[in-house]
Amino acid sequence: MLNHERKFPSKRGFVIYIPLIILIIVEAGYIAGGRYIGAVLVLVVVSAMFLPVFFNTYYAISNTGTLRVKCGMFFNTKLPIGSIIKVENTRTVLSAPALSTDRIEIFYNKFDSVVISPKNIAEFVAELQKINPDIRYQ
Template sequence: MKGSVPGRVYKSGISRGLVLFLTVVLGGVALLMAYEQIWPGLGLVLAAAGFIAHVLVTTRYTIAGDSLRIESGVLYTATLAIGSIRRIAETNSVFSSPAASFDRLEIAYGRYDTVLISPREKADFIAHLQALNPAIEVVYNAK
């Protein structure tokens, strides 16, 4: 592996459809709670909306040295050795993951492990990882 590529933070893309869905659902419930004057319920909905917004804007992927650090809010943090990454495949999977967009990459690492992520600048992200580990197989449009 080459070690000359500097570290970089890649922010997650955010799907408009996901934001629209969450806005409609949480906004609808918030309006209902306000209309029915259920103030504790409205407070909970607003707190949930704030937490979800925090997760969406803080999801990021940092490549530094020989590691990939994945962070999504305060609930998910993982660090992968870039040398353990075997494959990166494009996917639109809707499974839960540290990704704020449905335009995702599935990273296969270790023996059987995978994680779904959604860097906004996918091509740069993949090129950066391949510069550090040229053995990474990249599969495009594996939808």
């Protein structure tokens, strides 16, 4: 059986655009001051950190019963959908692989959880419940 994943992109809230606005302000300051090398260095460093997170944050449900949470270049975790106990809406601002404050927290195993922000929460949870109908959604 081929492994097929259905990807759900992360919702992008206003919070994720704040670093872009700060970058534009800093860049304008460097350029106005004639510090072009500094402007290029700041742009390269911030882009290397920010762009992979902005364009590579998604959640994938596999037909093998696995949920993959991907955020940028370094956060890539998989968890069995059968171990998910419940899903709750949350607005926590704690660090998470989520680009919006409109989030859900997925509780799995006995004490583990992950906070994510799929663009279409209802459809995402419905897909999880197709694989594990025991998932409670609150």
